[in-house]
Amino acid sequence: MLRKEEELGNIREIAVCRDAPQISHLFFADDSIVFCRATVDEGRRVLRVLEEYEAKSGQQLNKEKTSLFFSKNTKSEVQDQVKQIFGAQVIQHHEKYLGLPPLVGKGKRKAFNRIKDQVGRKIAGWKGRLLSSAGREILIMAVA
Known part of the structure; x- marks a missing residue:
């Protein structure tokens, strides 16, 4: 319509x-x-x-x-x-x-830094170090 x-x-x-x-x-x-x-x-x-x-x-x-x-x-x-x-x-x-x-305008870094920080905190909190490189990649894609 x-x-x-x-x-x-x-x-x-x-x-x-x-x-x-x-x-x-x-x-x-x-x-x-x-x-x-x-x-x-x-x-x-x-x-x-x-x-x-x-x-x-x-x-x-x-x-x-x-x-x-x-x-x-x-x-x-x-x-x-x-x-x-x-x-x-x-x-x-x-x-x-x-x-x-x-x-978003011209301040793209400022607008998306909060999201980047949140993803980083979640990954750090999830024992991401115990995963293989491929496992970490999948985890990052799933969270982001």
């Missing part, structure tokens, strides 16, 4: 960085991330797709877990209007999604 709206030109895809392919959505298990322009019209179209999905599938969007994120260039009036359409809260830069920061 989202692709159909894209093809009709009702929802425009975005590129998350220069030279990246354009995307409109990502699905992971029971989570969905939908990307679109921050306009009232596109917000209504996305909401209409979600409502149609609810009606056809019998599944419901959990409004309490629904979050919005806007670029710093989005005017506050537009943010307020889109927020009102979805009835959702706006997430900030410092919050996390699935344990990762939703935005």
